[in-house]
Amino acid sequence: MSLKDKPEAKYISDIVGEWGRWQLNLSAFVFVVISLNAYGDLSYSFHAYDVDYWCRDIPIESKNNISLEEYRCLEYTNPNQTCNQWEYNTTDFHKTIITEFDLVCDRSNYASLSQSFFMLGYLITGVLLSQYADKYGRKPLVWVSFVLQIISWILGATAVNIWMYSISRLLLGLAIYGCSGPISTSLLESCGPKHRSDIYMGAGFGWVFGYVMLPGIAFWLKDFRIMNWFGIVPIIICMVWFRFIPESPRWLITKGRTDEAEAILKKIVKQNRLSAKNFDQKFLQFRTHISKNQTSNKTTKTYxxxxxxxxxxxxxxxxxxxxxxxxxxxxxxxxxxxxxxxxxxxxxxxxxxxxxxxxxxxxxxxxxxxxxxxxxxxxxxxxxxxxxxxxxxxxxxxxxxxxxxxxxxxxxxxxxxxxxxxxxxxxxxxxxxxxxxxxxxxxxxxxxxxxxxxxxxxxxxxxxxxxxxxxxxxxxxxxxxxxxxxxxxxxxxxxxxxx
Missing domain, CATH: 1.20.1250.20 (MFS general substrate transporter like domains)
Structure with a gap:
């Protein structure tokens, strides 16, 4: 059969198959990354756990005879004086940003502000920085994001005031989308049209997994500083894992790095236990198909x-x-x-x-x-x-x-x-x-x-x-x-x- 008679290889799945060990490994990695996103995003709920508090000047013998709520923001000995030192009920959660930084009374808004910093970081990355993954590749931005996550977790664990903690949340917001965005794109670029949506949604369920695991971890640790230290461990594991995940072959082809893409695809074919017969012809067709799309896009008006x-x-x-x-x-x-x-x-x-x-x-x-x-x-x-x-x-x-x-x-x-x-x-x-x-x-x-x-x-x-x-x-x-x-x-x- 001549090259013209063979079905044209338009999709990466025409070369490496719809599903195999490579797609499974990449899907599992994205699943874990997204579950860690849920941990980082939603852990604020436990970092700012709502604990009971009262002014520290209340005598021990009086605590059982009065309503402590009346003396949360006012001194017991001088009800006209604003309280500036507090005691906290740490039975349910030992250390929170509330107890460590006294975010109560007129300072209560600072806790909420710290999570807004996180969302701001997420917004900045999504709007401004995600374009760099298209320019420099999927992997470099993921590596930078992993390092940034470690820095943010360390800052959060060692924070001496609410501003240091808020900066850690800002950096974490920047890092989380900077990691999940490019690697999710790489997953989409690695799947054929037949199972693309199923694979992508399956990996997306990592959010649910991270979500439901979080309360158990928080109940076990009961300390926002330890929860920050704990966040570093899976990131290090992911960094080791990520070393064995190649750059997106499709992105490499769009950047003219066809030799690298060809070498990676050959390894994937072997990893998926597929025949390498007609690989060169299929790769040429796939590369030509992408080049045609690029040429078409370049001649089209940019919006x-x-x-x-x-x-x-x-x-x-x-x-x-x-x-x-x-x-x-x-x-x-x-x-x-x-x-x-x-x-x-x-x-x-x-x-x-x-x-x-x-x-x-x-x-x-x-x-x-x-x-x-x-x-x-x-x-x-x-x-x-x-x-x-x-x-x-x-x-x-x-x-x-x-x-x-x-x-x-x-x-x-x-x-x-x-x-x-x-x-x-x-x-x-x-x-x-x-x-x-x-x-x-x-x-x-x-x-x-x-x-x-x-x-x-x-x-x-x-x-x-x-x-x-x-x-x-x-x-x-x-x-x-x-x-x-x-x-x-x-x-x-x-x-x-x-x-």
């Missing part, structure tokens, strides 16, 4: 984020997505980081809020299959509204937690749906820009989410729940003005999105 708001319809869709993603980030992390506000055992409620992530992802798949896109959005937003409002009159902590878990389940499902739906709305020439910019707005909402605990403390939990319900209602109404994309051809050009 940027400003094109998202040039035409009326696209502008409306973009503004709706920006608002919706902001609400999504606020409500998701609002429920996640502040589960203790709803009552019950914090370790158990946090574990349950992680477990519901798994069915929420599965239900979202069914919703996308059997419901229209807009109806799926409105349905889950409605559940958030009902759950949030149901919490307000409820006095039983168990029912409060139950309603909160329904809200968390729904916002988790929405996250998956938006991930699929948003790229379907944008034309091909703006798809990555539109989807990436929109999802970045979730970080703006998540930056505000830690302060929901402060808002609830200064007003009431009801105010926060009304806020969640109102913003979700706005998102549901705006969803009515979005186009329905289920069963339709996705647009390729700006002209396809009617002005």
């Amino acid at each position: 940027n984020m400003f094109d998202l708001v040039k035409t009326p319809n696209l502008r409306n869709y973009t503004l709706i997505f920006w608002f919706s993603w902001t609400v999504l980030g606020l409500v998701y992390y609002g429920f996640t980081l502040n589960m203790g506000d709803f009552g019950g055992n914090f370790y158990i409620t946090f574990l349950l809020s992680g477990i519901v992530e798994l069915p929420s992802s599965l239900i979202s798949i069914l919703a996308l299959r059997y419901m229209s896109r807009r109806m799926a959005l409105i349905t889950f937003l409605s559940i958030i509204i009902i759950s949030s409002l149901a919490i307000i009159p409820t006095t039983d902590p168990n029912w409060k937690v139950t309603f909160a878990l329904f809200g968390k389940f729904s916002v988790g499902s929405l996250w998956w749906i938006y991930e699929i739906y948003v790229p379907e709305v944008y034309p091909t020439v703006l798809r990555n820009t539109g989807a990436g910019t929109s999802s970045s707005f979730s970080r703006l909402g998540s930056m505000a989410s830690p302060f929901m605990k402060n808002l609830a403390a200064n007003t009431s939990l009801s105010v926060v729940m009304v806020l969640y319900a109102f913003l979700s209602l706005c998102s549901a109404i705006l969803a009515l003005f979005l186009p329905e994309t289920k069963g339709t051809e996705i647009p390729d050009t700006l002209d396809d999105v009617k002005a």
Whole structure:
């Protein structure tokens, strides 16, 4: 059979197969990296564990005869004087940033600010630094991120004040996306079209694994400094593991480093126990296919984020997505980081809020299959509204937690749906820009989410729940003005999105 008669090798899977040891190893690595992301992201909930406190000047013999809550921010001996030294109940958690840095009374907002620093770091990397993975390769940015994570964990473990701890969270936010973004892209570039979405979603379940493991680790360690030291161990293991993971062959070909790509692909073929017969022909076809796409892209006009708001319809869709993603980030992390506000055992409620992530992802798949896109959005937003409002009159902590878990389940499902739906709305020439910019707005909402605990403390939990319900209602109404994309051809050009 001549070369012309052979099926053209358009995808990397045509050379290395759809699934094998190499894909399994890379998928497992991404799974672990994403689980570590969950540990780093959500560990703040335990670093800032809400412990009871009172002014230190209360005599021991008086503690059982008075309400300690009355003397949290005022001195016992002089009720007109603001307290500046405290004692803490460290039974449930021995050391937190609250107890170490006295983040109570008029300093309570500093704890929330430290998590906002983390989200800011995540936003900066997603918007500004992720482009360097396309320029310099997937592996260099991952290596830098690993080193940065170790530095951030050390800073957090040795922090002498809240500002040093906040800087550690900023660096960790920078590092986490700088690591997961490029390696996840490398995974996508290493899979064929047949199982790409399944492999990617399977690796993404690492977030759920890290989520549900976190409360057990926190219960075992009960010290935010030790939790920081503990975070270094798996990073070192991943660095050793990462040495044996090659650079993305597809990226190497796009940069003209074809000899390196060829050598890597030959090793992968051997690792996957496939025949090397006709390898040279297949590699030539694959390389030619990528080169043609590059040439086509170079002759096409370059678009940027400003094109998202040039035409009326696209502008409306973009503004709706920006608002919706902001609400999504606020409500998701609002429920996640502040589960203790709803009552019950914090370790158990946090574990349950992680477990519901798994069915929420599965239900979202069914919703996308059997419901229209807009109806799926409105349905889950409605559940958030009902759950949030149901919490307000409820006095039983168990029912409060139950309603909160329904809200968390729904916002988790929405996250998956938006991930699929948003790229379907944008034309091909703006798809990555539109989807990436929109999802970045979730970080703006998540930056505000830690302060929901402060808002609830200064007003009431009801105010926060009304806020969640109102913003979700706005998102549901705006969803009515979005186009329905289920069963339709996705647009390729700006002209396809009617002005």
